[in-house]
Amino acid sequence: MAALAGPRALRRLCGVALFLSQLYVLSGRAGSLMTTKHSQPQSTLAKSLTSTSTNTPYFKAAESTEIPSYVTKCPSNGLCSRLPPDCMTCNTNYSCIYGKPATFDCKVKPHVHCVDQNNQEQENFTINMTCQFCWQLATTDYVCTNSTNCMTVSCPRQRYNATCTVRDHIHCLGNRVFPKMLYCNWTGGYKWSTALALSITLGGFGADRFYLGQWREGLGKLFSFGGLGIWTLIDVLLIGVGYVGPADGSLYI
Numbered sequence: 001m002a003a004l005a006g007p008r009a010l011r012r013l014c015g016v017a018l019f020l021s022q023l024y025v026l027s028g029r030a031g032s033l034m035t036t037k038h039s040q041p042q043s044t045l046a047k048s049l050t051s052t053s054t055n056t057p058y059f060k061a062a063e064s065t066e067i068p069s070y071v072t073k074c075p076s077n078g079l080c081s082r083l084p085p086d087c088m089t090c091n092t093n094y095s096c097i098y099g100k101p102a103t104f105d106c107k108v109k110p111h112v113h114c115v116d117q118n119n120q121e122q123e124n125f126t127i128n129m130t131c132q133f134c135w136q137l138a139t140t141d142y143v144c145t146n147s148t149n150c151m152t153v154s155c156p157r158q159r160y161n162a163t164c165t166v167r168d169h170i171h172c173l174g175n176r177v178f179p180k181m182l183y184c185n186w187t188g189g190y191k192w193s194t195a196l197a198l199s200i201t202l203g204g205f206g207a208d209r210f211y212l213g214q215w216r217e218g219l220g221k222l223f224s225f226g227g228l229g230i231w232t233l234i235d236v237l238l239i240g241v242g243y244v245g246p247a248d249g250s251l252y253i
Contacts, residue, residue, distance in 0.1 A: 070109065071087075076113055080114035088109060090104045090127065102131040106125055106126065127171060135178045143164065143165055146185075148250075158184045190211070192239075196240055199232070199240075200236055204226030206221030209221060
C-alpha cells in the first residue's frame, strides 16, 4: 500500500501543477485582452484628434505689408496732378496729335495718397502733357549713361549705345527707359589750356605729348629736339585747334 501511495501523490502533484500552469496562461491571455481593449479607445481618440487637426480649415497668412519701392518717389498728400509718373497709372491715347497738348485720365497706385486743389483726397484725376514719345524729348529731360571706351577726338565723331531714363517730373508716352545713340562726350580731366601752354613753352622736349598720355610721340620729340622746331610748331597749331587730344580719347575740360 505504501508503494502505491507514492505514485498517486506524485500524480496529484503533477495534476495540481498542470492546473496552476493552465490558470496562469489563461490569466495572461485575459490581461492582454484587457490591455488591447483599453488601448483601442486611446488609439481611436488619437486618430480622431489627428483627423480633426487635418480637417481644420487653413487660415491664410496675413498679407504682406511691405511698402512698394515707388512710394519713396511719391510725396504724401501732394497735388495729384504733380505726382511723378511712377506714382500713377494713366490711360494714354497714342492717337493724339504730336506736339500738341493732350489730357489723359489717371489713377494713383496703391499706397499713394494725394489731394486735389480743394485739399480733398482723390484717386482719379487728369493730367495735361505734350503729346510726344519719351525718346523724342529734349536732351535736358532725360539722363543717359556715359561711355569711357569711345574716342571723342576722331573724324568722324564716334557714337555709342546709351541707356536713357526720363526724369521723374517729366510725362511722356511709351517706355521711360530707352536706348539711344549718342556722341562720345566724356572727359578724363585733361585741360586744354595746360596742354597748349606746355606745347608752347616745353613742346621741344615733348612735354605736351607726355601730358596727354602720348609717350611715344613725346619720346620722339624729346630725342629729335621737337623735330628741329618744326614738330613743335605743328603741335602748337594742332593742340590749339583741338585736333590733338588726350590719348584715352576723352575731351578737354
